[in-house]
Amino acid sequence: MKLLLAGLFTLAPVAAAQDASTKSDLRILLVGHDPDAPRITFPDMGDERSRDLYAERTDAFRDLLRAHFETVEVVFGGAYEPSMSDDVDVTLFDCVPDRLPVPKTGELDARPSCLPHDFSRPALMIAENSSLIGEPLGSKLDWL
Amino acid sequence: MRVDHPIFNTPHDVDLTIAPQPTPPSYASYPEGRDLGQTMPMWRVQTEGYQDGTGQPIGMVSRDAGFLDSPDVEWISSGASMKGPNAVAIGRHGNFFHWGFASSPTYLTDEAKLVLVNAIHYIARFDGCTPVARKVQGARIRSTVDSVIENLTDEGYARLALLYDGYRADGEKRKDEIRARIDAGEDISDGERRLLDAEPLKAPGRLDGAKRLLPSADWNAIGEDPAEAIRYLESIKPYLYPAGDWYALDVDEEARELGLANDDPAFLARIATTADEERSKRLLARYTEEAFESAEQWKAWHEENAARFFFSEAAGYKWLVDTRADERARRARGEYEPPAELEDLRPTERAPLAWDARIERRGDGTYEFIARVEILPGWHAYGSLPPNSPYKPLDASLELPDGLQPAGNWSKPAGHPAPADPGVLHVTGSSEFRRALKATEDFDPEGATVRCTLGFQVCDESMCMRPTSKTKSVPLPH
Numbered sequence: 001m002k003l004l005l006a007g008l009f010t011l012a013p014v015a016a017a018q019d020a021s022t023k024s025d026l027r028i029l030l031v032g033h034d035p036d037a038p039r040i041t042f043p044d045m046g047d048e049r050s051r052d053l054y055a056e057r058t059d060a061f062r063d064l065l066r067a068h069f070e071t072v073e074v075v076f077g078g079a080y081e082p083s084m085s086d087d088v089d090v091t092l093f094d095c096v097p098d099r100l101p102v103p104k105t106g107e108l109d110a111r112p113s114c115l116p117h118d119f120s121r122p123a124l125m126i127a128e129n130s131s132l133i134g135e136p137l138g139s140k141l142d143w144l
Numbered sequence: 145m146r147v148d149h150p151i152f153n154t155p156h157d158v159d160l161t162i163a164p165q166p167t168p169p170s171y172a173s174y175p176e177g178r179d180l181g182q183t184m185p186m187w188r189v190q191t192e193g194y195q196d197g198t199g200q201p202i203g204m205v206s207r208d209a210g211f212l213d214s215p216d217v218e219w220i221s222s223g224a225s226m227k228g229p230n231a232v233a234i235g236r237h238g239n240f241f242h243w244g245f246a247s248s249p250t251y252l253t254d255e256a257k258l259v260l261v262n263a264i265h266y267i268a269r270f271d272g273c274t275p276v277a278r279k280v281q282g283a284r285i286r287s288t289v290d291s292v293i294e295n296l297t298d299e300g301y302a303r304l305a306l307l308y309d310g311y312r313a314d315g316e317k318r319k320d321e322i323r324a325r326i327d328a329g330e331d332i333s334d335g336e337r338r339l340l341d342a343e344p345l346k347a348p349g350r351l352d353g354a355k356r357l358l359p360s361a362d363w364n365a366i367g368e369d370p371a372e373a374i375r376y377l378e379s380i381k382p383y384l385y386p387a388g389d390w391y392a393l394d395v396d397e398e399a400r401e402l403g404l405a406n407d408d409p410a411f412l413a414r415i416a417t418t419a420d421e422e423r424s425k426r427l428l429a430r431y432t433e434e435a436f437e438s439a440e441q442w443k444a445w446h447e448e449n450a451a452r453f454f455f456s457e458a459a460g461y462k463w464l465v466d467t468r469a470d471e472r473a474r475r476a477r478g479e480y481e482p483p484a485e486l487e488d489l490r491p492t493e494r495a496p497l498a499w500d501a502r503i504e505r506r507g508d509g510t511y512e513f514i515a516r517v518e519i520l521p522g523w524h525a526y527g528s529l530p531p532n533s534p535y536k537p538l539d540a541s542l543e544l545p546d547g548l549q550p551a552g553n554w555s556k557p558a559g560h561p562a563p564a565d566p567g568v569l570h571v572t573g574s575s576e577f578r579r580a581l582k583a584t585e586d587f588d589p590e591g592a593t594v595r596c597t598l599g600f601q602v603c604d605e606s607m608c609m610r611p612t613s614k615t616k617s618v619p620l621p622h
Contacts, residue, residue: 024155026268040201049199057248064249068261089268120274122239122267127246128204134240138278140217140458141206141235141242 027071027088032058033095034076041096041128061094082114085121093133094126113137145187145221148560151234151266154573156258157558160187165224173307174228175294186224189256190247193224201246205231209285210458214277215466234263238275241267276468280460282390286407289381289393292353296370296377301350308347315345360387360394382406385430385461396430398423406431407455412463416446432463496523496602496609501618503594509585510551511620515540515577515596517557525600527559527569536601536611540577543595547587548620551580589622 033039038054058074065072075084077095085091097114113136115123125133130141152158164183171177194200205223208230212219216238223233223244233244241263249257294300322336354373355363358380366376380395382405387394396406401423404411412431415424419442428434428442436442452466491498501515517538519525525538538557542550555578559569577598583589596618601611 024265026265028264053199053201053248056250060248060250064257064261065264069264089271090264092264118274120239120272122241122269122271124241124243124264124267126243127201130206130240130242130244131204134237134242135279135281138275138280138459139240140211140214140237140275140277140279141232141240142279142281143204143206 023068023070025070026090028065028069028073029084029088029091030058030061030065030072030074031077031080031091031093031095031097032061032074034058034078037078039077039095041132057094061092065092082116082119085119085123088121090122090124092124092126093129096129096132146219148570148572149218149220150573151220151259151262153558153560154262154575155265156262157560157575158255158258158262160255161253162187168224168226168229170226171229174230175291177229180229187255188253189223189245191251191253192247194246200251203233203244203246204242205233205244206235206242207231209287210279210283210456211235213454213456213458214275214464215454216273216276216468236267236270239267239270239273240275273468273471276466277454277456277459277462277464279458280386283386283457283460284391284393285457286381286384286393288357289377289384292357293374293377295353296350296374301370305347308345311345315339315342357393358395359392382408396427398427402427406461407457409453412453412455413446416442419443431461491518491520491523493520496520496604497525497600499598499614499616501596501616503581503618503620505621506580509583509587511548511581511583513542513577513579513581513594513596513618515598517571517575517577517598517600519572519575519602521573523602523604524562524570524572525602527557527571529569530567533568535603535608536599538571538600539598540579541597541599542579543597544581545587545592545594547584548581548592548594549584551582554579589620592620592622593617594620 033054035055035058038050038057040050040054058076062072062074071088073084073088077097080097082100099112099114100116114133115137117137119137123133125141128143130139131143133139135142146152147160152160162185165186167177167180167182167184171180190200192198192200194202203223203225205225205227207227208219208222211217211232218236219230219232220234220236222229222231225231225233232242235242243260243263245252245256249260252260295304319340322332322340326332350370351363351368351373354377355361358377361376361380366372380400383396383400384393385396385399385406386392399406399411402411402414404414415427415431418424419428419436419439434442434445436445449465452469453463454466455461455463497517497519499515499517501513504512504514506512517525526533526535527538529535529537540554540556544550555576557571557575557577559571562568562570581594594617595615597613597615599611599613602609
């Protein structure tokens with residue numbers, strides 16, 4: 001599951017980029033890492049390098065988003081609640097939120113998850129967040 | 145990689161830089177990866193990869209097995225990884241979009257940043273489109289049998305043996321490196337010590353994979369002849385279903401009695417219309433998520449949904465109803481609310497291209513003319529054509545009132561190479577024509593209009609509409 005580049009099955013290049021100078025009015029919510037307490041999934045990197053990378057990550061996503069969208073809100077993973085996604089058009093998950101309380105009925109619902117089973121708002125997941133957040137909901141964008 | 149997907153061209157038409165890169169070694173162990181060659185064309189997403197030694201986090205791809213067996217998904221691109229060439233690095237399932245690359249935007253290429261922004265625009269369309277098929281963890285996909293069968297053949301097993309020869313050689317090389325460090329007086333870890341003591345890796349026995357896949361089969365009766373094992377596996381493949389344990393498959397003898405593959409629509413029809421029989425009741429419970437009480441209810445359910453059934457192995461080998469087929473068709477037809485200032489922007493099957501225009505004041509006597517074009521998914525117009533082409537290209541022209549002049553060239557939709565002919569550029573989805581205009585000092589915009597004529601021809605895979613031109617009068621703001 002390690003990743004370097006996107007593989008292509010065509011050699012044809014596409015034409016020049018079109019300038020889009022106006023910002024979109026889509027409302028975006030970024031669920032990001034707290035730089036002081038990042039939720040790092042893989043212990044692959046040296047601690048110092050991890051600290052450096054995760055210290056700047058949420059700001060980098062925020063700045064990219066604010067360059068293209070008029071309304072961008074930021075919340076750290078531990079403070080996110082699913083109802084927040086109702087007030088925006090797209091939620092971008094770069095950090096795993098807290099698990100919801102486990103309901104007492106229903107086999108699928110009994111799996112610990114960060115989002116309710118009927119979560120229906122548009123969500124873009126960065127890397128392993130697809131699996132960590134989506135797998136309990138039956139997402140095919142999973143680890144395996 | 146689907147370069148024609150909207151995430152690569154809407155709203156930002158991204159100029160993708162493509163270059164040959166070494167084919168990931170893991171691809172060779174997949175049937176679809178064997179003929180890819182030493183290098184393959186790739187698009188760079190990150191400025192640093194996790195293997196560059198700078199400590200970038202690892203991304204994630206999802207295995208493609210079973211991914212496309214439901215109508216609520218999109219495979220957009222694979223990515224260099226330890227999985228196969230068709231793994232999902234960029235994709236969608238329902239209202240969830242997967243961006244498999246783990247680096248922050250600081251380490252994304254400029255192109256990748258725009259594609260990520262486009263992906264946000266794209267997934268915004270799927271509000272309310274929850275997954276129709278929910279994946280069941282631990283359900284082995286039936287195509288695994290094909291891999292096992294291949295490894296039973298002479299050619300397949302020779303390839304497997306060669307792979308293990310390579311593993312063994314790598315293992316011995318690693319041991320030599322550890323021994324050299326010991327000789328140099330270095331300490332080694334417990335793990336490295338265990339590696340030194342480990343037996344060399346051996347290729348599995350020829351029938352080992354088959355026996356591991358189906359431990360419940362009578363392998364004594366089948367014997368050790370690979371040809372017999374192949375015949376057996378091919379005979380039971382249509383009746384395999386999850387046996388309950390993690391990744392275990394077994395033969396559904398009741399489905400086999402019917403003589404119908406459990407993923408054959410005739411199988412569902414047979415059991416749904418005979419729900420008064422005990423065997424059919426058990427099969428319906430096994431292969432659907434419904435729990436009707438009467439045979440009449442089962443029959444009615446089957447009749448009502450006849451055109452919407454699909455079989456998903458990923459969802460646990462279930463017959464499911466595509467409850468979002470109608471909604472997806474509406475979204476595919478582009479039935480959405482256009483911005484208030486562009487009211488006619490609603491393409492239909494009878495008129496697959498819709499357009500409207502406006503003029504915006506830019507200050508200091510300058511304006512910008514903007515024509516927005518919307519093309520129904522599945523259709524395209526032509527951004528560029530070779531000489532003597534019979535098709536009409538998408539083009540715009542203006543008739544300006546006295547006192548107003550163009551102040552630059554047109555910014556036109558860039559388009560993307562046609563799948564069958566790279567010399568032709570298709571324009572699809574949303575696009576714009578823009579042109580700056582400059583007024584003279586004595587120009588009075590009140591009551592002034594600009595006439596814009598858009599010429600175009602739209603085609604889909606099988607037919608073309610007549611070439612046409614449409615003209616609109618656009619008032620200037622004042």
